[in-house]
Amino acid sequence: MEIKEKKDSNTLIFSVSGRLDATSVGQFEKHIMEFINKGEKKLMFDLSGVEYVSSAGLRGILTTSKALKAQGGELRLIVCAGPVMEVFKITGLSSIFKIFNTLEAALA
C-alpha cells in the first residue's frame, strides 16, 4: 500500500493505492493519525486507486474517522463503483460515510 497526500485549499487529500488490508492498516492509521494529531480538520481519502479494502482496512477508516470527528473534523471518501464500493455497501458503511465518485464531486 502507498499513501500520497496533497493539499487543496483547506482539504488534505490522501490518495491510497495497493491493498488496504490487515498487513497495511497499521501503517495507514499511523500515517493518517499524524495529520489528525497536528490539527488537520478536513480530510479526504481517495480510494479510487485501491486494489481492495478488507474488513481490517475498513476498521482503519472507521478508527481514523472517529478520531477526526472527535476533534470536530470532517472526512470525505472517494470510492468508484466496483469491489471497494461493494464492501462499503455490504457492511452498511456506505450510509455512514460521505462517499463521492470523483475528486471534483468530493471537493465541490
Place this chain on the structure above:
Amino acid sequence: MTTLDSKKLPAKLDNLETFIDMVSACAVNVGFTPDKVSSINVAAEEVLVNVFNYAYGGLDGDVEVNCLVDNSEMFIVEIVDSGISFNILSAEEPDITLGLEDRYIGGLGILMIKNLMDDVKYHRNNDKNILQLICLKKS
C-alpha cells in the same frame, strides 16, 4: 477436482501477502475479471486473518491454502487449519444499521465472506477446520 496451487505456511500475518498473491494469481489464470479477483482476495483474507488471530490461541500452527477448480465451473479457495474447532459461518453478524458512534468495529469479515462468494462451505475433518470459498466461473 484439480489443484491449481497450494501453500502451507505458519499461521502468521507475515504470510498473508504470500497467500493472497497465490490466490490472486490462480483467480486471474482461471479467467475472473479484476473486480471478481479483488472480491475473492478479500474473502480469502477475512478467513485467513481469523485463523491467524484465533485458531491456535497464541500458539504456533500452520494454515494451508489450496486453490482448486471443479469441472471448470467452480473455483474453490480451500483454507485448512488444525486449530480449535470453529465454523466462521456460525459467527454472529454485526448490526450494520448503527451509526458511526455506536458501530462495533469487529465482525464485518463474516458479512464480506457471505456476500462476496457464491457459496461457502465448512466442515471439520480429522481435527481440521476446512473452509471452502466457492465462486462460479460464470458469475
